[in-house]
Amino acid sequence: MSNNQNKKIAIIYARVSSVRQKTEGHGLDAQEHRCRQYAQQKDYKVEKVYMDSFSGGGDYHKRPELSKMIEYVDSNPLKSYVVLIDDLSRFARDVNFHFKLKNELYGKGVSLECSNFNFEDSPEGELIETMMAAQHQYHRKNNRRQVMQKQKARLEKGYWSFNPPPGYKSMKDGVHGKLLHKTKVAPLIKEAFEGFESGRFETQTDVQHFLQSKNFCGRNKNVYLETTKRMLVRPIYAGIIEYPKWEVEARDGYHEAIISKDTFYNVQRILEKGRRVRTRKNFNEEFPLRGIIKSYGATKPYTGSNAKGRNSTYAYYRDTDKDSIYFNKSFKTEVIEESLKKLFSELKPEKEVLDLAEALIYKEWEKRKENKGSEEHEIEKELTRLEKEKDKFLDRITRTENDSVITAYEFKIENIALNEITLKQKLGNNRSPVDFGTAFNKVMEYVKEPLKQWEEGDLKQKRTVVQTVFNGPAEYIPFTGFGTDNLAPIYKVFNEFTDPNSQYVDTPRIEPD
Numbered sequence: 001m002s003n004n005q006n007k008k009i010a011i012i013y014a015r016v017s018s019v020r021q022k023t024e025g026h027g028l029d030a031q032e033h034r035c036r037q038y039a040q041q042k043d044y045k046v047e048k049v050y051m052d053s054f055s056g057g058g059d060y061h062k063r064p065e066l067s068k069m070i071e072y073v074d075s076n077p078l079k080s081y082v083v084l085i086d087d088l089s090r091f092a093r094d095v096n097f098h099f100k101l102k103n104e105l106y107g108k109g110v111s112l113e114c115s116n117f118n119f120e121d122s123p124e125g126e127l128i129e130t131m132m133a134a135q136h137q138y139h140r141k142n143n144r145r146q147v148m149q150k151q152k153a154r155l156e157k158g159y160w161s162f163n164p165p166p167g168y169k170s171m172k173d174g175v176h177g178k179l180l181h182k183t184k185v186a187p188l189i190k191e192a193f194e195g196f197e198s199g200r201f202e203t204q205t206d207v208q209h210f211l212q213s214k215n216f217c218g219r220n221k222n223v224y225l226e227t228t229k230r231m232l233v234r235p236i237y238a239g240i241i242e243y244p245k246w247e248v249e250a251r252d253g254y255h256e257a258i259i260s261k262d263t264f265y266n267v268q269r270i271l272e273k274g275r276r277v278r279t280r281k282n283f284n285e286e287f288p289l290r291g292i293i294k295s296y297g298a299t300k301p302y303t304g305s306n307a308k309g310r311n312s313t314y315a316y317y318r319d320t321d322k323d324s325i326y327f328n329k330s331f332k333t334e335v336i337e338e339s340l341k342k343l344f345s346e347l348k349p350e351k352e353v354l355d356l357a358e359a360l361i362y363k364e365w366e367k368r369k370e371n372k373g374s375e376e377h378e379i380e381k382e383l384t385r386l387e388k389e390k391d392k393f394l395d396r397i398t399r400t401e402n403d404s405v406i407t408a409y410e411f412k413i414e415n416i417a418l419n420e421i422t423l424k425q426k427l428g429n430n431r432s433p434v435d436f437g438t439a440f441n442k443v444m445e446y447v448k449e450p451l452k453q454w455e456e457g458d459l460k461q462k463r464t465v466v467q468t469v470f471n472g473p474a475e476y477i478p479f480t481g482f483g484t485d486n487l488a489p490i491y492k493v494f495n496e497f498t499d500p501n502s503q504y505v506d507t508p509r510i511e512p513d
Helices: 028-042 064-075 095-107 123-156 186-198 204-213 225-232 261-273 333-346 351-398 403-430 436-448 450-456 459-469 489-498
Strands: 009-015 045-052 081-085 111-114 168-173 177-182 240-243 248-252 293-295 303-308 313-318 330-332 474-477
Touching: 009 028, 009 064, 028 045, 028 081, 045 064, 064 095, 095 111, 123 240, 123 248, 186 204, 186 225, 186 261, 204 225, 313 333, 330 333, 333 450, 333 459, 333 474, 351 403, 351 436, 436 450, 436 459, 450 459
Parallel strands: 009 045, 009 081, 081 111, 293 474
Antiparallel strands: 168 177, 240 248, 303 313, 313 330
16 A cells, blocks of 8 residues: 555645635635645645635534535545644634534544644643633624724714615725715616606616616616615615614715705605505506406406407407406496496586585694694704704813814714704605695596596596596496495585485585685
């Protein structure tokens, strides 16, 4: 048997926990070099080398190359291996995982050797090994804590301290150190936010499709819906720095904003309330009722389609609700629309009833305005209090020369200023620019003369009048007409007022204030 066959078979395992370490003293190449020197001294034959540049937070199962090494050992059960490491800290920086990994290798018949540490199978050796592993665990956790503290301090000062989000890149700045700067896709982010705010993009999926069409993530790369959703809720695009996980409250950042704060907060309100109902792009003048009428008792609305006859094409609405007794039945569009016009012609509220309705609605409007006024008063009181508190800290700054105290006061002032911005934004939104008369008259145009609005209106107006008259999808009873069970509440009130047996008949007339 040759000397080569008698040599122990070694596997080198090297690891760094960050990209930066690759080029420093504990770089992968340096570790491999020292392990090869050790193997040469011991007369070992190096068969494989595995290198990880992954931390895994101490959990060795998360390291891809280490997992491959264990699989390789398992695939060669007849061989006896020794695993070489350059430093004990490269093995595992967690006491629990250190001994778990060691026992797993020993259980596979693999021995472990280190160029700067001797593994001894004795109580004393195990104690020293435990102390060393505990020391490495402490260093790992302490390093992480120090990094987090530095990152948090940067965040508190108004700087983003993590990987830049899409639309930004981190660049060195002579005054600020590392600072976010806009990239070439920043205008796309601005267009996405403003398009969603204005209604140009009705859903987050629309925003996703827009970004995809513009190669937002690069040519032939997908823009996922989750990416879009995360983007639309990130305040960093409005120039705001915050990180609730570390209790870093929102503050103005030093980086240049891509969108205005108004746009950001408007988008958040839309997302919180739920996006407006999406209008299908293939609605057309032939099928103005598609999606907003259904068979009586059904749950799904009608679809619309054309059917070819011998000499012409005919438009039909179709019941697609499998639970409906009219499932798969088609009805000519002109028959349904004539039936709807007949109902509209019968909805003619009397002037006295309209006047009473206006008075009641105006009274409710005034009540809501009063509630808003009370809320505005509370906001203004809080703004006054914040202004006084800010003045107090400004006064304290002029009386101290302690830099750390001054910095603490500046943080306080920044937080107060941010709270003021939020409250002023809320105050502005609370003061609705819509005049009661304008809003009421617009609605009443549809209420008073639904037939006129239908006959003279465009596609959008036709659909609006149907949605105004009915409380939910209009219910059609084939061969009979439209039912009145789900008329909008305002028409039910009208019916109550005009019914001779109604409790409202003797109600005295209420004039608008």
